[in-house]
Amino acid sequence: xxxxxxxxxxxxxxxxxxxxxxxxxxxxxxxxxxxxxxxxxxxxxxxxxxxxxxxxxxxxxxxxxxxxxxxxxxxxxxxxxxxxxxxxxxxxxxxxxxxxxxxxxxxxxxxxxxxxxxxxxxxxxxxxxxxxxxxxxxxxxxxxxxxxxxxxxxxxxxxxxxxxxxxxxxxxxxxxxxxxxxxxxxxxxxxxxxxxxxxxxxxxxxxxxxxxxxxxxxxxxxxxxxxxxxxxxxxxxxxxxxxxxxxxxxxxxxxxxxxxxxxxxxxxxxxxxxxxxxxxxxxxxxxxxxxxxxx
Amino acid sequence: xxxxxxxxxxxxxxxxxxxxxxxxxxxxxxxxxxxxxxxxxxxxxxxxxxxxxxxxxxxxxxxxxxxxxxxxxxxxxxxxxxxxxxxxxxxxxxxxxxxxxxxxxxxxxxxxxxxxxxxxxxxxxxxxxxxxxxxxxxxxxxxxxxxxxxxxxxxxxxxxxxxxxxxxxxxxxxxxxxxxxxxxxxxxxxxxxxxxxxxxxxxxxxxxxxxxxxxxxxxxxxxxxxxxxxxxxx
Numbered sequence: 001x002x003x004x005x006x007x008x009x010x011x012x013x014x015x016x017x018x019x020x021x022x023x024x025x026x027x028x029x030x031x032x033x034x035x036x037x038x039x040x041x042x043x044x045x046x047x048x049x050x051x052x053x054x055x056x057x058x059x060x061x062x063x064x065x066x067x068x069x070x071x072x073x074x075x076x077x078x079x080x081x082x083x084x085x086x087x088x089x090x091x092x093x094x095x096x097x098x099x100x101x102x103x104x105x106x107x108x109x110x111x112x113x114x115x116x117x118x119x120x121x122x123x124x125x126x127x128x129x130x131x132x133x134x135x136x137x138x139x140x141x142x143x144x145x146x147x148x149x150x151x152x153x154x155x156x157x158x159x160x161x162x163x164x165x166x167x168x169x170x171x172x173x174x175x176x177x178x179x180x181x182x183x184x185x186x187x188x189x190x191x192x193x194x195x196x197x198x199x200x201x202x203x204x205x206x207x208x209x210x211x212x213x214x215x216x217x218x219x220x221x222x223x224x225x226x227x228x229x230x231x232x233x234x235x236x237x238x239x240x241x242x243x244x245x246x247x248x249x250x251x252x253x254x255x256x257x258x259x260x261x262x263x264x265x266x267x268x269x270x271x272x273x274x275x276x277x278x279x280x281x282x283x284x285x286x287x288x289x290x291x292x293x294x295x
Numbered sequence: 296x297x298x299x300x301x302x303x304x305x306x307x308x309x310x311x312x313x314x315x316x317x318x319x320x321x322x323x324x325x326x327x328x329x330x331x332x333x334x335x336x337x338x339x340x341x342x343x344x345x346x347x348x349x350x351x352x353x354x355x356x357x358x359x360x361x362x363x364x365x366x367x368x369x370x371x372x373x374x375x376x377x378x379x380x381x382x383x384x385x386x387x388x389x390x391x392x393x394x395x396x397x398x399x400x401x402x403x404x405x406x407x408x409x410x411x412x413x414x415x416x417x418x419x420x421x422x423x424x425x426x427x428x429x430x431x432x433x434x435x436x437x438x439x440x441x442x443x444x445x446x447x448x449x450x451x452x453x454x455x456x457x458x459x460x461x462x463x464x465x466x467x468x469x470x471x472x473x474x475x476x477x478x479x480x481x482x483x484x485x486x487x488x489x490x491x492x493x494x495x496x497x498x499x500x501x502x503x504x505x506x507x508x509x510x511x512x513x514x515x516x517x518x519x520x521x522x523x524x525x526x527x528x529x
Contacts, residue, residue: 163389164397166388172397173367174378175442176369176399
């Protein structure tokens with residue numbers, strides 16, 4: 001049971017990193033990124049490819065964040081001048097393109113076969129759940145650092161500008177600031193965080209295939225920040241934690257309600273989350289950690 | 296007197312159709328100019344064209360002799376244009392102080408913010424308050440302070456009294472009347488044309504994207520045709 005809880009906590013922390021990236025992009029800046037999983041995939045594959053070719057693991061983590069951020073740069077330059085809805089479509093298309101590329105480029109990614117035998121972090125610690133706890137500790141430290149960095153960003157001049165972009169882009173232009181540059185920077189930062197999350201994911205799961213990086217992952221992250229409170233750093237953390245409890249907790253429904261197949265269970269799980277999202281939208285649109293004085 | 300704003304044969308719009316159909320007008324240094332007209336005449340479109348927020352525009356547009364037509368909005372702000380939009384005129388998520396801090400191109404930012412708090416004492420008292428929590432009148436003051444931060448030569452005000460209670464409308468016009476003393480030339484797009492003309496040096500009335508009438512504010516106020524067609528009787 002301890003190992004199971006540690007596993008859930010690790011996956012939750014990986015998703016929190018993803019949610020923090022999306023909070024920076026959408027919650028604070030207003031960028032509708034429907035392709036977050038694409039940057040997650042780039043990070044996972046960058047770390048996996050380097051690690052399976054003998055590169056130091058640290059280099060893989062740095063490369064994961066770097067290449068995910070690098071991929072965001074041209075996307076930002078090309079599409080940030082588009083209207084919000086078109087930008088959302090471009091990012092969704094981008095993530096699907098990434099998935100098709102990693103499926104097709106077998107020489108690099110091993111295609112649909114995926115990359116097996118990715119080194120586990122702290123694999124030397126074989127006693128009990130020592131390795132899992134060590135991964136958990138590192139992830140906690142990285143996530144904590146990401147939270148602190150984001151809090152600093154929010155209070156910085158850069159943070160003021162990105163919040164102004166979310167509020168009224170034209171208003172900011174009329175005050176002498178060009179939003180495009182800041183939006184590209186935010187897209188790169190958020191993508192870098194997603195890439196880092198991807199590296200942790202690859203080294204934790206130890207076997208990645210293209211089908212793990214479907215748009216549903218992006219929409220789980222969206223659900224988490226909506227439930228937690230859009231634009232709130234604490235909302236990304238709390239919303240993801242609640243989503244994980246719901247996703248994992250619903251597995252136990254099969255123990256109490258007999259005759260439910262695994263496939264039916266997956267549908268029930270999504271249905272429960274969907275109903276929850278609808279209820280939040282109606283009764284608490286600001287999310288769990290949003291401003292309690294406002295609806 | 297130096298011409299601050301010089302507009303000639305200005306055309307433009309949001310899509311294929313021209314909302315502005317060849318506007319000609321000028322604004323001299325220290326002058327207040329009211330732009331009036333019926334709904335859909337192109338008043339707010341003209342304001343957006345001047346500050347660089349109209350997607351498609353052609354013609355001549357000079358500020359202090361410099362052709363700014365090809366400049367994007369942020370560069371026009373740097374060339375000395377301040378803008379108070381009709382709606383969404385503050386960044387609601389930011390505090391009053393932060394709203395002033397985001398303005399680009401301000402020399403001695405701290406000193407200038409203190410000057411703004413001197414000009415608008417209420418803002419100084421509530422500097423940490425979130426702009427989204429302010430009343431309509433307070434938001435309007437903040438929008439003016441924000442637009443004045445970079446010491447503009449020209450202020451473009453898009454219906455500055457639209458969201459105000461009647462009691463606050465007078466305050467807003469009193470504030471606008473102070474602009475020449477602050478060294479700022481002002482173009483006001485306004486539905487309350489009579490009140491606006493009363494504090495203006497000159498006025499211009501748009502109709503169908505063109506200048507239908509223009510002249511001294513006092514002359515326009517006394518003009519029967521202008522009153523009948525565009526200004527109303529109150």
